[in-house]
Amino acid sequence: MGKVIAIANQKGGVGKTTTAINLAASLAATEHPTLIIDIDPQANCTSGTGLDPRNVANSTYEVLIGDVAIDEAVRQTNIPFLDILPSHINLVGAEIEMIDVMERERILKNALIHARRKYDFVVIDCPPSLGLLTLNSLTAANSVLIPVQAEYFALEGLGQLLNTIKIVRQHLNPELEIEGVLMTMFDTRLRLSNQVAQEVRRYFGDKVFRTIVQRNVRIAEAPSFGKPVLFYDATSIGARNYIALAKEILRNNQRYLRQYEEVQEEASSPVKPNGQNDSVSPSSTPANGFTF
Ligand SMILES: Nc1ncnc2c1ncn2[C@@H]1O[C@H](COP(=O)(O)OP(=O)(O)OP(=O)(O)O)[C@@H](O)[C@H]1O
Numbered sequence: 001m002g003k004v005i006a007i008a009n010q011k012g013g014v015g016k017t018t019t020a021i022n023l024a025a026s027l028a029a030t031e032h033p034t035l036i037i038d039i040d041p042q043a044n045c046t047s048g049t050g051l052d053p054r055n056v057a058n059s060t061y062e063v064l065i066g067d068v069a070i071d072e073a074v075r076q077t078n079i080p081f082l083d084i085l086p087s088h089i090n091l092v093g094a095e096i097e098m099i100d101v102m103e104r105e106r107i108l109k110n111a112l113i114h115a116r117r118k119y120d121f122v123v124i125d126c127p128p129s130l131g132l133l134t135l136n137s138l139t140a141a142n143s144v145l146i147p148v149q150a151e152y153f154a155l156e157g158l159g160q161l162l163n164t165i166k167i168v169r170q171h172l173n174p175e176l177e178i179e180g181v182l183m184t185m186f187d188t189r190l191r192l193s194n195q196v197a198q199e200v201r202r203y204f205g206d207k208v209f210r211t212i213v214q215r216n217v218r219i220a221e222a223p224s225f226g227k228p229v230l231f232y233d234a235t236s237i238g239a240r241n242y243i244a245l246a247k248e249i250l251r252n253n254q255r256y257l258r259q260y261e262e263v264q265e266e267a268s269s270p271v272k273p274n275g276q277n278d279s280v281s282p283s284s285t286p287a288n289g290f291t292f
C-alpha cells in the first residue's frame with residue numbers, strides 16, 4: 001500500500017501544485033513508483049506534467065462520479081515511475097453531483113483501495129478550498145503536507161485547516177497525520193521570510209520540515225514546459241530544494257516503506273526464478289543518474 005500524502009491549504013497560491021509536481025517527480029527519480037492525483041479543477045498539475053487537460057478523456061471527475069475505474073483514467077507521464085490521474089475543468093461540477101451520493105467523502109478512498117498497491121507514494125494536489133474535493137483527499141490520505149508561503153499573513157487560515165483535519169480525524173479518517181509543514185517561496189534576502197519561518201516554527205514546532213523551498217524562477221518557469229523543475233533545470237536551487245524534501249520524506253517514512261515492502265514480498269512469493277522481485281529498495285541507485 002503506497003503512502004497517500006494530500007497537499008492541502010485552502011489559501012490560494014501557496015505552492016500546493018508546485019509541491020505536488022516536484023515532490024512526486026523527485027520521489028519518482030529515486031525509482032519509487034509514484035502517482036499524482038490532480039483533484040483541482042484548475043488542472044495545473046495535469047498541465048505541469050506535460051498533459052493537455054483539454055485532451056484528457058477520463059479524469060478525476062469521471063472517477064469520482066463513478067463513470068470509470070481509476071485504472072482507466074490513470075496515465076503515464078514522460079517521467080519514469082511517475083503516473084498521473086489527470087484533472088479536467090468538469091471537476092468544478094463534481095462537488096454538486098456528489099452531494100446525493102452515499103458516503104460521499106469516501107469516494108476517492110474507495111477508488112484507491114486497489115490502485116495504491118502499485119505505488120510507493122500517492123501525492124494528491126488539493127484545490128484552494130475545504131470543500132468536498134479536499135475532504136475526499138483528507139479521507140483517502142495517510143498524511144497531509146501543508147505548504148505555507150513565507151509571506152505576511154502566512155498563518156492566516158491555518159486554524160481553519162487544522163480544525164478541518166481534526167474533524168476528519170474524528171469522523172472519517174482517525175489515522176490522518178500531519179506529514180509536515182513546508183515553507184515555500186522563501187526569499188533568503190528578506191528579513192520577512194526569516195521572521196515568518198520563525199513564527200511558523202513557534203506554532204508548529206518539529207512538524208515543520210527542515211527543508212525550505214526558496215523562491216526560484218526556474219520553479220515558476222518549468223510548468224510552461226510541462227516539466228517538473230528537476231527535468232527542466234536539474235542544477236537549479238528549486239530542483240535541489242525539492243530533492244531535499246523528497247529525501248527528508250523518505251527518511252521520515254523508512255519504517256512505513258519497510259513494512260510495505262515486506263507485505264509486497266509476501267504477496268509476490270514464490271520468488272521469481274532469478275531471485276528478484278518487483279519491489280524497489282529505497283536505497284537503490286536510480287537509473288536516471290539522480291543520486292540522493
Ligand atoms: N518556490 C517558488 N519559487 C518561485 N515561484 C513559485 C514557487 N512556488 C510556487 N511558485 C509560483 O507561485 C504560483 C502559485 O504556486 P502554485 O500554483 O503551486 O500554488 P497553489 O497553492 O497550487 O495555488 P492554487 O491555490 O491556485 O491551487 C505559481 O505561479 C508558481 O509557479
Ligand SMILES: [Mg+2]
Pocket residue numbers: 016017018040042044125126127
Ligand atoms: Mg494549485
